[in-house]
Amino acid sequence: MKKVSRLRAIAPAPTVTSLLLTWLTIIIVLSLLGGCDLLAGQGAAQQRPSLTPTVTIPRQAPRPLPPGHQILDLPSLRQLSAGQPLPANLTLSLTFTLIYNHDALDRTLQQIYTPGSPLYERYLTPQQIRQSFGPDEQQITLVKQWLVDQGYQVGAVDPLATQLEVTATVATIERSLHLQLREYELNGNRFYLPTDLPSLPPQIASLVQSIIGLSTFAIPRPWSFFEPLGSALPGAKGAVDCSKYGARQSLTRAQLAGAYQFTQLYQRGLQGQGLAIGIAEFNEPFDLRDISTYAACAGVPAPRIQVVDVQGHTPHGPGQGEAALDIELAAGLAPQAQIVVYQASKATIQAMLAVFQRVAAEHRVQVFSVSYGAAEDQLSTNEQASLNQMLRIMAAEGISVLISSGDCGAFTERIPNIAVVSAPANAPFAIAVGGTTLTVDRQNRRQSETGWGPAQHPGLVCMNNWGSGGGVSQTALFKRPYWQVGPGVNTPYNGQAGHILTPNLEPLQAPNGLRQVPDVAAAADNICIFWNGHWVRVGGTSAAAPIWAAGLALVNQGLRQQHQPLFGGVPTLYRLATQPGSPAPFSDILRGNNGVYNATPGWDYVTGWGSPNFLALLQRMQ
Numbered sequence: 001m002k003k004v005s006r007l008r009a010i011a012p013a014p015t016v017t018s019l020l021l022t023w024l025t026i027i028i029v030l031s032l033l034g035g036c037d038l039l040a041g042q043g044a045a046q047q048r049p050s051l052t053p054t055v056t057i058p059r060q061a062p063r064p065l066p067p068g069h070q071i072l073d074l075p076s077l078r079q080l081s082a083g084q085p086l087p088a089n090l091t092l093s094l095t096f097t098l099i100y101n102h103d104a105l106d107r108t109l110q111q112i113y114t115p116g117s118p119l120y121e122r123y124l125t126p127q128q129i130r131q132s133f134g135p136d137e138q139q140i141t142l143v144k145q146w147l148v149d150q151g152y153q154v155g156a157v158d159p160l161a162t163q164l165e166v167t168a169t170v171a172t173i174e175r176s177l178h179l180q181l182r183e184y185e186l187n188g189n190r191f192y193l194p195t196d197l198p199s200l201p202p203q204i205a206s207l208v209q210s211i212i213g214l215s216t217f218a219i220p221r222p223w224s225f226f227e228p229l230g231s232a233l234p235g236a237k238g239a240v241d242c243s244k245y246g247a248r249q250s251l252t253r254a255q256l257a258g259a260y261q262f263t264q265l266y267q268r269g270l271q272g273q274g275l276a277i278g279i280a281e282f283n284e285p286f287d288l289r290d291i292s293t294y295a296a297c298a299g300v301p302a303p304r305i306q307v308v309d310v311q312g313h314t315p316h317g318p319g320q321g322e323a324a325l326d327i328e329l330a331a332g333l334a335p336q337a338q339i340v341v342y343q344a345s346k347a348t349i350q351a352m353l354a355v356f357q358r359v360a361a362e363h364r365v366q367v368f369s370v371s372y373g374a375a376e377d378q379l380s381t382n383e384q385a386s387l388n389q390m391l392r393i394m395a396a397e398g399i400s401v402l403i404s405s406g407d408c409g410a411f412t413e414r415i416p417n418i419a420v421v422s423a424p425a426n427a428p429f430a431i432a433v434g435g436t437t438l439t440v441d442r443q444n445r446r447q448s449e450t451g452w453g454p455a456q457h458p459g460l461v462c463m464n465n466w467g468s469g470g471g472v473s474q475t476a477l478f479k480r481p482y483w484q485v486g487p488g489v490n491t492p493y494n495g496q497a498g499h500i501l502t503p504n505l506e507p508l509q510a511p512n513g514l515r516q517v518p519d520v521a522a523a524a525d526n527i528c529i530f531w532n533g534h535w536v537r538v539g540g541t542s543a544a545a546p547i548w549a550a551g552l553a554l555v556n557q558g559l560r561q562q563h564q565p566l567f568g569g570v571p572t573l574y575r576l577a578t579q580p581g582s583p584a585p586f587s588d589i590l591r592g593n594n595g596v597y598n599a600t601p602g603w604d605y606v607t608g609w610g611s612p613n614f615l616a617l618l619q620r621m622q
Contacts, residue, residue, distance in 0.1 A: 083182035086192055088171040092181075094213040095350050096143065096164045097386040098135050098157075099206070105133045109396055110482065113571035121565035123398030126160055126363050134161035139207050146204050150176040159361040160393065163353070163386075173214075181214065191216045209389065210382030213350045218378035220282050220352050222322035222371050222542050242297035244535040250528035251438065253298040253332040256547060258444025260522065261615035262333055265554045272337025274560070275553045278365035279326045279339060279546070280355050282347040282372055285314050286323035287532070294328040294530040295335075303331035305339045308362075310355050312345030318532035325538055326371055326546045328529045333550035340365055347372075349383050352424070356390035363397055366556050366566055369549035370403040371542035373422035373469075375412040377503045381477055384423055388478070391429035395569030400556075402548045403430040404541035405518040406469025408462035409453045409595035410500070410605070419471050419500050419508045419596060421517055426473040428481045431570045432517040433544045434607050435468040435524025436589060451592025451599035451606035452524045452539075467594040469541060470518050470605040471510065474502050478515040483571040486578040486609075488602025489516065500596055508596070510605065519573055521589065521607035522547040551614040558618045567621065576620050577609045583616040 111119035124132075135143075140157050143164065147154050151172040155165040174180055177198035184191060194214045199205070246252040257263050265271075288305070295302045305327065318324070323341070331339050342358055344351035352372070359368050376384065394401050406412050406422035413420045425432035435452035453467015495501065495508030502508050510516070522544035529538055556566050576585045589599045589607040597605035 083184040083193075086170045086181045086183055088169065088174075090170045091167055092170060092173060092213060093165065093167050093350070094173070094211055095353060096147070096166060096211055097209045097353070097389065098140070098143065098162055098164070099209050100135070100162070100389060101133045102389070102392070105129075105392060105396065108132075109392065109571075112396065113483065113568065113575070115575070121398075121568070123565060123568065124396045126361055126393075126397065129393055129396055130159070130161050135207060140164075143204055143207050146201065152176075158357055160357065162357055162360075162389065162393070165354075177211070177214075179214075193217055210380070210386045212353055212383060212386060213348075215380070215383075216348060218349055218374045218383075219347045220349065220372035220374055221347070222284070222320070222540075240293050240296045245297040245530075246528050247535060248537060250526050250537040251440070251523060252528055253300070253329075255440045255444045256329075256438075256523060256527070257333060259438055259440050259446040259449075260547065260551060260612050262551065262554065263444070264615040265558065265618070268558070270554045270557045270561075272334035272550070272553045272557060275334070275367070275557050276338040276340050276365040277330050277334060277546075277549050277553050278359050278368040279323075279330060279341050279549075280352070280359075280368070280370045280372065281314070281323045281326070281341055281343045282351055282355075283314065283345060284323045284347075285317045285319040285343070286327060286341075287316065287318045290318065290324045290530050290532065291327055291331070294324075294332065297530070298328075298332045300332055300335035303327065303335070303337075303339050305331075305341060307341045307343050308358065310342055310344040310358055311351050314343045314345050321529075321531040321536070321538070322371060322542060324531040325529050325542055326369060329527070329543060330369060330546040330550045330553075333547060334553045337550070337553045349374075349379060349387075353383075353386055353390065356387060356394070359399070360390055360393045360397065363399075366399060367549045367552045368394065368399055368401045369546045370401065370424070371540075371545050373404060373406055373412075373425055375420045376423040376426050376473060376475055377413075377420055379423050381475060384427065384475055385477055387424045388427040388429055391424065391427050395429045395571075398566040398568045400549075400552045400567055400569060401430055402433050402545045402552070403427075404469070404545045405432045405434045407435070407466050407524075407540045407542075408469065409467030410469075410471045410597060411462075411595060412469060413503070417498075417500055418503060419495065420503055421471045421473055422469050423475075425469065425517055426475060426478060426515055428478055428515050429569060431548070431573065432469075432519045432608070433541055433548050434470055434518030434521035434594075435539075435541045435544050436521050436607055436611055437525045437592065438523040438611070446587065446611075449523075449587060449589055449611055451521070451589050451594060451604075453592065453594045453606075466539070468518065468521060468524060468592075468606050470594050470597060470608075471508075471516075472512050472605075473515040473517070474504070474512075475514065480511065480513055480515055481571075483574045484516060486574060486603055488600060488604055491600060491602075491604070493597060493605070495596070498596070510597075516603075516605065518605075518608040519570055520548065520586065520609050520612065522611050548612065551612055551617070555614055555618045555621065559621055562622055564622065567617075572621075573609065576617065577603070579620065581620070583613060583619065585613055585617045585620050586610040587613060 111117040493510040
């Protein structure tokens with residue numbers, strides 16, 4: 001019998017310094033990693049297809065999935081106890097993501113985003129993408145047959161042929177994937193992890209990119225904070241009290257619109273008519289009364305909102321404020337656009353993948369805003385690859401995907417001196433949106449703007465030390481993309497002098513040949529919204545992402561009026577940033593820092609290319 005090989009992350013040889021740093025990391029994590037609700041994802045019920053086995057799978061030694069780091073190899077988890085086995089009869093939902101022809105798709109994407117190419121700005125439909133780059137029916141049947149033979153309940157393949165949602169007992173999962181699932185507890189939080197990387201028969205492993213749902217350690221969390229300003233009380237005839245709107249010099253919709261040239265687009269009749277903005281939410285409801293109150297005080301019509309439930313229904317309610325923030329800013333700044341809220345009932349990586357798949361398959365929104373993330377090293381390499389696969393597909397469709405870059409500056413882990421960027425903002429095909437601190441004059445014109453952070457705000461998410469997420473990825477799969485070039489991109493940073501480390505406890509080096517974030521930025525501090533019956537001052541890159549989403553919706557409307565293609569994905573930003581001419585599409589941010597990196601001329605690790613001038617963006621595209 002052949003020995004089953006599995007790939008593991010290799011830890012560096014221990015030294016006294018590294019061991020001390022490892023123990024320091026563990027102690028800090030144990031004290032800080034509170035408040036995380038780690039929930040297992042549950043796939044939506046789908047009709048089981050009728051399967052007639054037509055392919056015989058020879059019995060061979062299984063092999064692991066493509067290379068990736070194992071979550072248990074994180075410094076913060078290496079000293080966990082053995083954990084407890086999950087009950088053998090417990091049923092779990094998993095997502096098997098299927099291999100695409102990434103090389104061919106990447107070549108096509110480069111042509112789509114290269115001026116002069118025959119495919120330039122000729123975006124693809126979901127059907128074209130599946131037919132050209134997805135697995136064929138025989139390959140899908142082969143995977144389905146193996147799953148059924150192993151005892152899985154198999155749902156239908158999604159319209160893009162990117163994934164299969166399945167259910168099985170723990171016993172079936174452990175036997176078929178050659179691993180064990182064990183439950184752990186860290187500072188009162190329970191989660192489960194596999195003891196090893198999953199292994200599959202060679203014929204199946206060559207068709208499967210990853211298996212999502214084997215871990216509940218990483219959860220997508222919103223990047224935002226809230227401070228109360230006051231309640232809004234009904235007037236004598238039921239009118240809304242707007243007296244606290246913009247209190248304590250918090251930024252209003254009109255001020256944001258003036259600073260980023262929305263106002264000039266409004267004057268051209270561009271308010272988002274005929275466009276749709278997608279917004280991702282995870283276990284986060286919203287109250288329509290909050291949205292209506294904000295709209296009334298901001299002087300815009302109540303938005304047209306459609307909710308798309310993903311993997312279960314989310315009950316109505318005020319939530320934690322993230323959905324209110326996302327919807328109010330997007331709808332307030334693009335008041336005629338339709339808002340499509342993709343609402344997953346759980347906050348898991350599996351749910352995030354399902355939302356991304358739904359957006360790509362439906363192809364109904366032109367802009368998609370995501371205000372959630374987690375430290376990239378909390379996700380396996382294969383989980384990150386699966387999310388980037390969906391982002392790659394959306395870029396091919398011409399969908400602009402804006403993802404918050406994080407709120408803890410360079411320290412997404414909340415561990416001092418351990419620099420980590422946020423996923424999925426670190427993915428090459430995301431538009432990672434950082435944060436700024438913005439002030440305006442009495443005419444609502446942009447007066448000053450600096451990189452956001454380090455800022456002191458209440459809340460344990462960033463241990464009261466907030467700032468624009470940014471830095472260099474440590475995910476080896478995410479090489480710096482061909483389009484990520486321009487002044488500032490290669491500015492060096494050596495963390496050795498400041499004792500700034502990466503999760504593997506080596507000194508931070510930037511650039512390192514991998515993806516760099518953020519790409520752009522917008523206001524992430526001191527913004528006024530209405531939530532749970534109160535006016536609140538909010539902040540975070542959770543605000544910056546929907547600001548950008550609203551602006552690109554208006555840009556897309558202007559392009560459509562001229563019968564031009566959509567703005568599209570992140571390569572367009574870098575093409576415009578490095579293209580000579582005026583007016584400049586971005587306001588370069590020259591001051592501020594995120595606790596490690598400084599804002600500098602050109603691109604930087606705090607604000608990317610800077611904050612938007614949406615009028616100039618439209619003019620440069622026309």
